[in-house]
Amino acid sequence: MGLVVLAALAAMVLCSCSTVKQWTGSGPAEGPMDIDVTVFGTMPDGQDVRNYHLRNATGMTADIITYGAIVVALEAPDRDGTMTDIVLGYDNLADYLKETPYFGAIVGRYGNRIGKGKFTLDGVTYTLATNNDENHLHGGLKGFDKVVWDDEPVWRPDGVGVKLTYLSKDGEEGYPGNLQATVIYVLTNKNELRVEYEATTDKATPVNLTHHGYFNLTGGKRDILGHELMLNADKFTPVDAGLIPSGHRVDVTDTPMDFRKATAIGARIDDDYEQLKFGGGYDHNWVLNKNGKIMTPAAKVYEPTTGRVMEVRTTEPGIQFYAGNFLDGTLTGKGGIVYQHRYGFCLETQHFPDSPNKPGFPSTILRPGSKYQTTTVYRFSAK
């Protein structure tokens, strides 16, 4: 803990040396990269939650807090260079503590669902916390999105960031093994938010970490149905009414799940197609076309009114595209914006849901002596 405080102090000293302390302008301002560490809020037990305000050399900014490893703000330029915050979230800790559908957080130990909250590994059956009817979702009752991570600033030649670490103890939420998890966010000078995940364990355990950012490239001016989405996937994993995959991979051809050509999210979301009834719209995992490559293009989103583009690349085999179907106008976020139905979309790069119970899916089991290592990059531009 002392080390963490020292690191934060070191960051503040470094920050005070640079010319830009905190950038709040409304247009792109070229300048030095910077990290500004402040206190975002205080946990009920008195622990401080820090905010890392990252600024890259082009003027793009990201704000990341140590509670839940949450990206609370991300400003990206439109086609005129105007910077706007393009992620959903709150402007204070109390709101995050009260109720959040995982806005901007890192979810784990297992992002997405594990059917009935049970799996068998090396002959032992484990029972996890169930928090989504009979299923386990996003790590359980107190997943990685609801803990305070240790933090240190990251300075790289091409960007600035924060390294967040969390020790998930043996038995937490029912999982076996002490899992040491690390997430490094870097805002690069190519206008990328790069997320690097690492984990090690002392007992075999499933691991599936992802970022649960809700994006709205209009900056929250309207819902996300006009955004045009491309998914680099010939197949998806169909689910049952509880959103648990059957274990099959199904061809997207001639279905509303085919996003190989960019299509408006709203064009087919309410089609009479059984899979869309489960989850009230898109809330499914697509099987990425990897073509033998490790890092592959996964998704591209274009917002026609602002020209903003977001491209997603990942080492992961799958991506959960969730269209914000459970947002219903009951949550009010930053700047008083009411998050109406489908006001944000998530592109959660990951292994497939319920993999611990699906022998035909790529394995999510991490064993002692091995290292879990994945990378996802979100790149922002405008046209």
Ligand code: GLA
């Ligand atoms: C994930 C799930 C959705 C929903 C959201 C949070 O994306 O797949 O079903 O639970 O998280 O509301």
